[in-house]
Amino acid sequence: MDKHAIVYHEGIAEYDFGEEYSLRGDRFPRYIHLLESEGVLDRLGIELIVPEPADNDDLCLVHTLDYIKKVDEVAEAHGYLSDDTPINPSIVKAVRLIVGAALTAGDAVARKGYTIAQGVGGGLHHAGRDYGEAWCVFNDVAICARAMTERHSLKRVMIFDTDAHAGNGTMDIFYSDPRVLYLTVHQDPMTLYPNTGFPEQIGEGDGRGYTINVPLPRRADDACMAMVIERVFKPIVQQFKPQVIIRNGGADPHYQDELAELGLSYGGLWSIGRAVAKAAEEANCGFVDLLCGGYSQGREEKGLYALFSGEYGLPQTQKEDVPPPSHDPSVLPRTDEVINQLSNLLADYWEIEKIG
């Protein structure tokens, strides 16, 4: 029988940047309460695992010791890691639990035969080797992927990043590493932080061809995501043959998000979860899911739940609070253009179907 886990520590509610910021820690317990009230954990036989905090050896899989020390010093002084990221000791304690959850979820899949393991609170993809920003102190996604190659000796790890923001930290960390293929779908970085993550950025050295950026136009909706899944994600999985897929990203592609301007519905988020679970099944590999983001004033858990239900093949039951915006006829042709551009740029490495 398939084994499934959700890795969660209630201490991650302390991963909270305060009232002035959109990343608040109460979303995590709300998500777990929603899972519990729907009764899905028992019904699907999903184990709830409590992780240990990551130690310095774990963090050093990706980050420099100097950076880890700097984080502690800045936190102690209640200072700013970057303009937008105030930190304190409880945030650092919480982020170590988030990284611990990602590592535990990774371990469950790589060593213990779990088919799906979710690390709640993860997806801190804006942190690089020696920097942190945009509420990302340590990069749990990258640490989880590095543990796959360094501790579990995997040779083909795929990260599929579906957060609305490009994962600049994750991209930097693996830019020259061919063992970790980084495929990221995000809002056009010309129009959104972190202002990097363009199709031309395809990796360097041995890693050339192993970074794939798919920027979507503003207001890109479910149909655009479906096009990317069909024409980029699925063919890359078939050709790369990952030994594990790590997906990250929360609810911020949803049309009600306050920070991003994509136009996905809960159904669109559901279809991401469904596509990854199916692809992992076909590739006969495990699937680690790291989820956190989304900025919609107390509705974040609905998007996270839509992703979850897609992963487990449950019906999509989340109701929209307001009707979706009307379809912008320009978004599909523009997505098609980006995919055709990627097909050319990556022609030496992958076959991505060019249409039109």
Ligand SMILES: [Zn+2]
């Ligand atoms: Zn985001």
